[in-house]
Amino acid sequence: MGAYIVRRLLQSLIVILGVIVITFIISRVIGDPVALLLPPEASPEQRAYLTKDLGLDRPLYIQLVVYVAKVMKGDFGHSFRHQESAMKLVFERLPASLYLSFVAVLLAIGVAIPLGIISAIKRGTIIDRIGMTIALFGQSIPAFWAGIMLIFIFAVQLHWLPPSGYGGFKYVILPATTLAFFVSAATARLTRSNVLDALDMDYVRYARLKGVPEFVVITRHVIRNTFVTIFNIVALQLGLVIGGAVITEFIFSWPGIGRLSLESIYSRDYPVIQATVVVAALIFVVINLLVDIVYIATDPRVKRN
């Protein structure tokens, strides 16, 4: 088990390094930072000075090494737009993103897991079909359109909730619902197929043979044994949502890292773009790693091998 964790840690490190290298490549594709930072009428001397100052006169591989070393320390340089470090900007916006993602995932769990479990237990019945149709619809609605429609119905028409912005709990309901659409659809489908797998297991058949009441079979045996897998699914969705909420944050003017990065892309503020991408990827990788560790820590079969 220890060796496995060490190997997974190493793999995660490699992934993070790869992400950092990719952000470097993207920044080189985006354009010349000197041209972005200086006004067009700047003199050649000024250009030369800034090029040297930013280290852009050095060979590319040295620039890459310097960049990776700095990023490893959390230093992405200063934002071009704000006189602040890119990392600080990202960390200022991160809580809003985490808040939104957690509420969205909680909402999704509340809807999707019961839906998936019930559909599996009632496999083939009308309940199953309705449940899976709902999931299919959720999967097919583009999140940003769902968001716009929610604003139209609940903010513009009914005046129940604010259309956008950041504040009390009322503000988080619509964006979280928007995000939850897709997450719930995937979670419901995966939950259903996992519960179906568990229902086919010998221990379930045996419990039924023994005369254990069906309700107890489901709660004690089936759900308990699928719990770890379902936990995995949910955790992975959380990792996706934190970095994937760009458009939802844009529609609802939510001050998270998604909107920050979008603003940065429009203004070519690439230290901030790099910082956002790396932080989002880091969160995803850490969640993945934790999920794997929890998985082997909770499954006695893995421990034995």
Add this chain to the structure above:
Amino acid sequence: MKSPEDSRGSQQRLKLRKLFRRIPKGAASIILILLLCAVFSPWLAPHNPIEQNLGAALKPPFWQGGGTMDHLLGTDNLGRDILSRIIYGARISVIVGFVGVILAGAVGTLLGVIAGYFGGKIDAVIMRLTDIMLSLPFILVGIAIIGAIGPSLTNVVIVLGITQWVGYTRIIRFEAMSLSRSEFIEMAVISGCRWWRILLVHILPNVLNSAVVLATLDVGKMIIIEAAFSFLGLGVKPPTATWGAMLADGRLYMTVAWWIVTFPGLAIFATVLAGNLIGDWLRDELDPRHQLKA
């Protein structure tokens, strides 16, 4: 008397007929309508999709007061006909959906086959690459790349191709791995078959089913991503009619004209839903393991 060739042909036809008997009819019709719209848009659309007519701006759909039969689904803020723009928008969605899937599917399947067949270091490198791609917030990365190289249809499709291949690699690798341990591959190796021939002739045809199922399920995803890019102003350049750009325009006029933002959204929703249904159907038909579960 029938030659063996003939009976083989009729058997295949029977198989095909059996396959298509259970095709979801509604979904298939939606896809058919979409394809017709995309191919014949100049003939089907009642108006020029980019022609502005400020005198007829913000007309509601025909069944609402003030609407006319001339603009069945109303007009947008510049007086452009919504129905015509949706019909022309189908072109972009079809191109992006199909070309994007083919690109991503080709890259992903190839890498998956290579990783699964060779294993070892090659496999490890490709697998780490998929890990990296999975952990990147791809919408962000996609937007950043398009922001850099400029928004255009070609660039959107390229970005989809280079960011969406991971799913194929993971699944195809797994299948190629178990295939490469099977006897017929061993025989091929023993009989001196070159590695590229084994990959192309023996392994690829056997993993194609899974790739096709994944690709069908992915068409909708591609269309949604393109719409998202266009929605953010980073897709196909205006005034070209795309569903995503229509949503972006309509969002600003939501309070006075609900139809601008509603209809293109419904078009995306219907298309993606149909794609998912067809994908589910194909998976059930082509993948025997799934039949047991459903």
